[in-house]
Amino acid sequence: MVTLDFGHSHPREARLPVTHANCPRCGGRLARDNSSGRCAPCQAAERDRLSAPPVVPESFWEHEPVRTALAGRHxxxxxRAYRYHPYHGRSPLPQSVVAGWLGITQAQLSRIExxxxIVHLDRLAHWASMLRIPPERLWFALPGQPAPTVVSGARVEEGDHTKRRQFHALAALAGIHASIGLDLLTANSEPPPSLGMEQVRxxxxxxxQFRSADAAVGADALCDIAMQVHHRLSAWAEHADYSRSVGEALQSALAHLAIQAAWLAIDADRRSEARPYxxxxxxRARIADDARVEVRALTCMSLLLREDRPVExxxxxxxxxxxxxxxTTPRLTTLLHLRSAHAHAILRDTFGFEREMTKARRAFEGGSHEDDLSFISFVTEQExxxxxxxxxxxxxxPDRAASCFRAITASPVDAYRRNRVYSTAQLARASIRQGDVPGAAHAALAVLPELQDVRSGRTLRVLSEVRSGLASHHRVPEAREFIDVYEGTLA
Incomplete structure (x- = not known):
């Protein structure tokens, strides 16, 4: 018969099966007044968990929710399954604790979960290493580890071929045509020895293609692909030979691609990654002496900086x-005055906002122009x-803001579905500030079905704010309905 010593560690042969009355870490019996779900020695062993993840046993990764999440490659x-593992006790690890391990904020971890x-390999590898996930259980390779084996039907594929298949799958998801040319963009391919106008085109x-796909599906499915494409094509330009005329055209094309990658990072709510692009x-625009590309980059930079650095x-x-x-054309002038107007508003400069908005509307009356830059098509009455x-x-x-967003949702434009979804989320945000709880819940509910196809980090951030605002009104039926559907949709 085994004598139990409550609150102390036990030799391996004396461990009992884990039950609701046992410590999930060592199997020892818990005192009746123990509300932590851990025995005293196990609690003491993990007092440093605020600074680093614990060393977990191999059986940890056999827990069904963890296995399912790993199989889903998310x-x-x-x-999330890691945080809720019974190994940690009766209460899950707080998001704030795990976020601290990973070097991100609690809000960022919430969006990640x-x-x-996430498809960005650097972040995947870093976070997996931090949590000590065994390499053989991952669907990607950690630094210094061989590429994982991928089973597809009856065939086993490894290494570069797998990377190429993954890239094509992501491209297809994003709406980018996986043509023969995309094979040149995978990491295993050699850059061409020389470049001509064919590569520039x-x-x-x-x-x-990125611009068209972005308008339809949002940035979350596109951002990492655009960055990978940009990196590969920049390598082409660095190592290949080309004439001066091709070089100038290539610099302009790469500048456009960098701006597109930056915009996708902004819309995916990964703003810190946008500025280097x-x-x-x-x-590149100055090297090519291309003022139009420089103007587009400055326009995007104004968008990036307006929330945190409105003066810049x-x-x-x-x-x-x-x-x-x-x-400049009327539409471009409109956009630049809109950028200025919004920055003035963030600075709480009402006079500056009204002045710039008046200039924007006057310019907009000039209509479209044959010299409009290709990216300017989104500058519509709705914008x-x-x-x-x-x-x-x-x-x-918020009353004036809600009126604006309500006008947009009343006359949707299919070509800019992502923008419409974002405006609908902003309508919910404005309605909460007005005190219109049912109206906010109704608008936010309209966004949730769209998230199946249109994923934008900016939109998810607004919805998270709306959900927090409605949480204090959980007795209102509409608010309770939204919170329930929100939790189910994003889970």
């Missing part, structure tokens, strides 16, 4: 206006209304 769900699967066509785009955002918009003087609404929110006038 590291965010793996992290509930959002689309190919680069430009990829930018157009825009700095590069400005440098104003300077970027003003610099773009100066650079475009003499050849003007949306920026007006966002500016009114920044000026703490």
């Amino acid at each position: 590291l965010g769900r793996v992290i 509930n959002g689309p699967a 190919y680069t430009a066509s990829l930018v157009d 825009l700095n590069e785009a400005i440098a 955002a104003l300077h970027c918009a003003e610099a773009a206006l100066r650079t475009a003087a003499g050849w 003007v209304t949306a920026i007006t609404g966002l500016s009114y929110l920044a000026l703490d006038r």
